[in-house]
Every structure is written in C-alpha cells, then in structure tokens.
Amino acid sequence: MSVATHDHESGIDDHTVIGRALAILDVVTDATQPVALAELSRATGIPKPSALRIANALVARRMLARVGPGYAPGTRLASQAARAAGGCTDLAAQPHLQELSARSRCAVAWFARFDGAEIRLAAASLDSTVPATMRPDNWPTARRLGDRFVFTMLGKAFLAEHPERVPSLLTRPLAPLTPMSQASPRRILEALDRYRESGYAIEAEQVRLGWACAVGRVTDGSGHVVGAVGLTAPWSAIARPSVRADLLRCGEAISAEFHTDTRAIIPTNR
Incomplete structure (x- = not known):
C-alpha cells in the first residue's frame, strides 16, 4: 500500500511529540486501509521505535485503532x-x-x-x-x-x-x-x-x-x-x-x- 508523505509537502519530522502524533494521525486518516508501522515510519520520517510508541499511545486513547497488522482511525477521533x-x-x-x-x-x-x-x-x-x-x-x-x-x-x-x-x-x-x-x-x-x-x-x-x-x-x-x-x-x-x-x-x-x-x-x- 502506498500512503502520502506527512505534510504532503516537506515530509519533515519536527521531532516534537505533538508534531509526530499529528503526522501519524494525518497519514492514517488519509489512507483507505489500515496503515502498517513500516508505512507510518516511511511516510512521516519518524523512526520505527518512536512511531510504534506514539501510535500505541494513540490507540490507548482511542484516537487510533489496531486493525490486523495496521492502524486505522479510532472511535474517539x-x-x-x-x-x-x-x-x-x-x-x-x-x-x-x-x-x-x-x-x-x-x-x-x-x-x-x-x-x-x-x-x-x-x-x-x-x-x-x-x-x-x-x-x-x-x-x-x-x-x-x-x-x-x-x-x-x-x-x-x-x-x-x-x-x-x-x-x-x-x-x-x-x-x-x-x-x-x-x-x-x-x-x-x-x-x-x-x-x-x-x-x-x-x-x-x-x-x-x-x-x-x-x-x-x-x-x-x-x-x-x-x-x-x-x-x-x-x-x-x-x-x-x-x-x-x-x-x-x-x-x-x-x-x-x-x-x-x-x-x-x-x-x-x-
């Protein structure tokens, strides 16, 4: 699956927690199917360990949901x-x-x-x-x-x-x-x-x-x-x-x- 690069312009990781969380949410909500961790990392420029930690924190808060091996928009979002x-x-x-x-x-x-x-x-x-x-x-x-x-x-x-x-x-x-x-x-x-x-x-x-x-x-x-x-x-x-x-x-x-x-x-x- 191909997903858009974060910010759709620069793809730059700003290294802030809020910026990274928003980048992950942008990628997931733009996708038409669950987004795997590797795709999240590639599209946002965020290293996999950080992307995994932030995505799982968003899942815990129901902003994202785990669907199979990927992430989808959560019910709270x-x-x-x-x-x-x-x-x-x-x-x-x-x-x-x-x-x-x-x-x-x-x-x-x-x-x-x-x-x-x-x-x-x-x-x-x-x-x-x-x-x-x-x-x-x-x-x-x-x-x-x-x-x-x-x-x-x-x-x-x-x-x-x-x-x-x-x-x-x-x-x-x-x-x-x-x-x-x-x-x-x-x-x-x-x-x-x-x-x-x-x-x-x-x-x-x-x-x-x-x-x-x-x-x-x-x-x-x-x-x-x-x-x-x-x-x-x-x-x-x-x-x-x-x-x-x-x-x-x-x-x-x-x-x-x-x-x-x-x-x-x-x-x-x-």
Missing part, C-alpha cells in the same frame, strides 16, 4: 470529528469499514449514503491487492450505467427504499452487463423485495464476472434508511458463511455513529 462538524462525518464510518474488510477478508468494504435522488460513495477500505478496475474511480455508478444500475447491489438497495422509481425502469428491456445479469422485471422485483424485507442481499457476477457484492442497510436514529454498507470481492470470499453476520454488524455500528445525523443530503454520483 471519529466522534470528535463529527462533533466539530456539527453532525456526522464520513470519517465516522472508516474504522468500521477497515475492521469489516480485515474480519471478512474481502477486497473492498464501502459505505454509500443516499437521500432522494442523491447517492454518493462516502467511505471505503480497499485491500492493497484490489485491481485498478475495481477501485472506486472505476466503479459502476448510476451515471455510467443508467437504468442498468439496478444490476448492482447498491442500485437495488437504493431502489428498495424508493419503489416509486422502479416502474420506469421496467418499461423496456435492460441489456445485461454479464451473462449472469438477472434482467427480467420479475427477478428484479423479487430481488428488491428480498432486500426490503431482510436488509441484506448478495449479487454474484451480475456486474463483473468473477466478482460479487453483499449489501446491508444503514439507518439513522429515526429508523430512516440513509445508506448502505457493502463488501465487494471475488465470489469465493463473498460466499463465506460469516460474511452476512460481519456485514450486518458493521451496518449496525455505522448506524449507531450516524444516529444523530438527519442531514444526509449528499451530492450525486460522479
């Missing part, structure tokens, strides 16, 4: 960022996504927020092995796919909460994205009903051959659906029996972080 912003921030979801990715051993864990016609990828945790074609900049968005966005699990999660938008999608045949795409109106409606009832669903190879996606809902304090949390990975990883429980647990954790936020009006896909 996320909650402070939320309070400073006057509500929730996307950063609040990041530690939970990183833990989900590490626990499930899936390539990508993500959280998308939506309200009305608006959808946006809010946060993601990517394994270093994820190919360029599966990174967020290349993901199949509504803008890229048009009506065929319904083949994606994010599209189904969104439409399950907005059934008034479904009839217009089913007035004409949808060209499949892969031989596995379930394009018939009956199968699409059945998939939406299953997700609406259970808050969890999986699609296998409907968007890209060899890849699958599992999705669970995220709600605010009033029970209103504000988004979806998902895992994207090769089918062999998504098919593990533990994935459902891991994903739903993460959805509950993110929902708890966002319970005070009722302002989830997010820019559209881009």
Whole structure:
C-alpha cells in the first residue's frame, strides 16, 4: 500500500511529540486501509521505535485503532470529528469499514449514503491487492450505467427504499452487463423485495464476472434508511458463511455513529 508523505509537502519530522502524533494521525486518516508501522515510519520520517510508541499511545486513547497488522482511525477521533462538524462525518464510518474488510477478508468494504435522488460513495477500505478496475474511480455508478444500475447491489438497495422509481425502469428491456445479469422485471422485483424485507442481499457476477457484492442497510436514529454498507470481492470470499453476520454488524455500528445525523443530503454520483 502506498500512503502520502506527512505534510504532503516537506515530509519533515519536527521531532516534537505533538508534531509526530499529528503526522501519524494525518497519514492514517488519509489512507483507505489500515496503515502498517513500516508505512507510518516511511511516510512521516519518524523512526520505527518512536512511531510504534506514539501510535500505541494513540490507540490507548482511542484516537487510533489496531486493525490486523495496521492502524486505522479510532472511535474517539471519529466522534470528535463529527462533533466539530456539527453532525456526522464520513470519517465516522472508516474504522468500521477497515475492521469489516480485515474480519471478512474481502477486497473492498464501502459505505454509500443516499437521500432522494442523491447517492454518493462516502467511505471505503480497499485491500492493497484490489485491481485498478475495481477501485472506486472505476466503479459502476448510476451515471455510467443508467437504468442498468439496478444490476448492482447498491442500485437495488437504493431502489428498495424508493419503489416509486422502479416502474420506469421496467418499461423496456435492460441489456445485461454479464451473462449472469438477472434482467427480467420479475427477478428484479423479487430481488428488491428480498432486500426490503431482510436488509441484506448478495449479487454474484451480475456486474463483473468473477466478482460479487453483499449489501446491508444503514439507518439513522429515526429508523430512516440513509445508506448502505457493502463488501465487494471475488465470489469465493463473498460466499463465506460469516460474511452476512460481519456485514450486518458493521451496518449496525455505522448506524449507531450516524444516529444523530438527519442531514444526509449528499451530492450525486460522479
């Protein structure tokens, strides 16, 4: 994994405890996956023994969290960022996504927020092995796919909460994205009903051959659906029996972080 050098300009270690702690926090919060000690040392210019001591002190204070062999933003850091912003921030979801990715051993864990016609990828945790074609900049968005966005699990999660938008999608045949795409109106409606009832669903190879996606809902304090949390990975990883429980647990954790936020009006896909 490659992470940005501290200060993004000089990369200079100022040799103060506060400066070093801030440098470590900067690197970890900028990363899309847990940052190993060697990467922290390289990116900040702080010797490994000092970086280890400071990072562990930040873990003890919940500013960072240990996720597998690396460091991720901690719950205290996320909650402070939320309070400073006057509500929730996307950063609040990041530690939970990183833990989900590490626990499930899936390539990508993500959280998308939506309200009305608006959808946006809010946060993601990517394994270093994820190919360029599966990174967020290349993901199949509504803008890229048009009506065929319904083949994606994010599209189904969104439409399950907005059934008034479904009839217009089913007035004409949808060209499949892969031989596995379930394009018939009956199968699409059945998939939406299953997700609406259970808050969890999986699609296998409907968007890209060899890849699958599992999705669970995220709600605010009033029970209103504000988004979806998902895992994207090769089918062999998504098919593990533990994935459902891991994903739903993460959805509950993110929902708890966002319970005070009722302002989830997010820019559209881009």
